[in-house]
Amino acid sequence: MDAKKVLEDLKRRFPNEPEYHQAVEEVLGTIEEEYNKHPEFDKMNLIERLCIPDRIYQFRVTWMDDKGNYQTNMGYRVQHNNAIGPYKGGIRFHSSVNLGILKFLAFEQTFKNSLTTLPMGGGKGGSDFSPRGKSNAEVMRFCQAFMLELTRHIGPDVDVPAGDIGVGGREVGYMFGMYKKLTREFSGVLTGKGLEFGGSLIRPEATGYGTVYFLRAMLKTKGDEVKGKKVLISGAGNVAQYAAEKVLQLGGIPMTMSDSDGYIYDPDGITREKLDYIMELKNVYRGRIKEYVEKYPTAKYTAGAKPWFEKADIALPCATQNELNEEAAKALVANGVIAVAEGANMPSTPGAIRVFQEAKILYSPGKASNAGGVSVSGLEMSQNSERLSWTAEEVDAKLLWIMENIHENCVKYGTEADGYVNYVKGANVAGFMKVAKAMMAQGIV
């Protein structure tokens, strides 16, 4: 394959999808060499079938708001690849959602899920509906209207959605309820369910915990540890909260959290008690991060900015794509950051990744370091199939094993001649090879 040509062709056929192009470019650039060692792949033009989703569903979602007005949003499900298992990946509700963003996420998910060692293909879905500022009743009506259409495209052995930005336990619960009502079937069709109806212990924690387990494994290669390190965290949602919790458990000091309006910096560190406040603020009251400084006035809030220009040892981007650009990466490196582990999907721009890799600091892409969430989703599917629930200790031990295994695979496939581990290459090659072999074995389908 000629990676450049493949990409140009995709850009021509699918214009106006910059995030999708960005994700594909990053993967193609790192797997090209390995791919070309296998002429049988190119003979079957495997790469095109790997980049273009198996199928995409798009539908209108109409629902009634509390004032009695009818609102219309778009709904999507991108089923990217099911060579190694049923389509699997989250659902995102955010005003910025469009097809290009979901195509990038579904593409990334395919490699991420392959890395987990569990039998899951890749998919992603969502809507441009934003739960922000909506009442509980509005969120429920929207979730029901969304599931009314999505039902016919998913199933426990077909496609198993979960949460992502704007979709947490509440939304998964409402969608599960509607699926159950429409199909009269109680199954593991969604993951991230409530514990009372088939959810797994540690699923809410899994992405954040997994990111920090991966960070710990990276630091260990340098004989270093999380203890005593100052950590910049972006986001204040599911991933950011549990990344902060695990940093605290390992003796590190979270310094920042953010949302799309700005970030807070606490010079004394975000302690366990302060994190409890943030969790209540975000999860119960659905408040904004700036309210933190009213409660803890020694902290500062900066509107319209990102936390990357503060001094620290480690950065964990846990909010959204392209939230850390080249300029921010340069500031992080200049301030002495030794490791960046992505909790979000594709938070670093290509320019930022270049800066990290040229400075030879530890840098892991989301598809490796945030794979803990979908891994425990896979474990939720296993528990649903055997109609048993595992203890928190069991699930956490399996999560840790999976994250350390992904780390080992990145080292195996990503170590360069000078010993520097290119985690992007490692993750992409390891993830790709398994999917490619499965596709080859299954013929042209």
Ligand code: NDP
């Ligand atoms: P949440 O909705 O719980 O939290 C998202 C956080 O990111 C919020 O603080 C939100 O702020 C902020 N954010 C969202 N969009 C933007 C934006 N455009 N600009 C700046 N800030 C933004 O989502 P999650 O924590 O679940 O997801 C965070 C990231 O992690 C995403 O990239 C997601 O794809 C990824 N991820 C999630 C997994 C999971 O299991 N949940 C698994 C693996 C990856 P605001 O309230 O202002 O919108």
Ligand code: 2IT
């Ligand atoms: O990006 C992701 O891996 C997720 N949002 C979690 C997907 C899942 O199926 O648990």
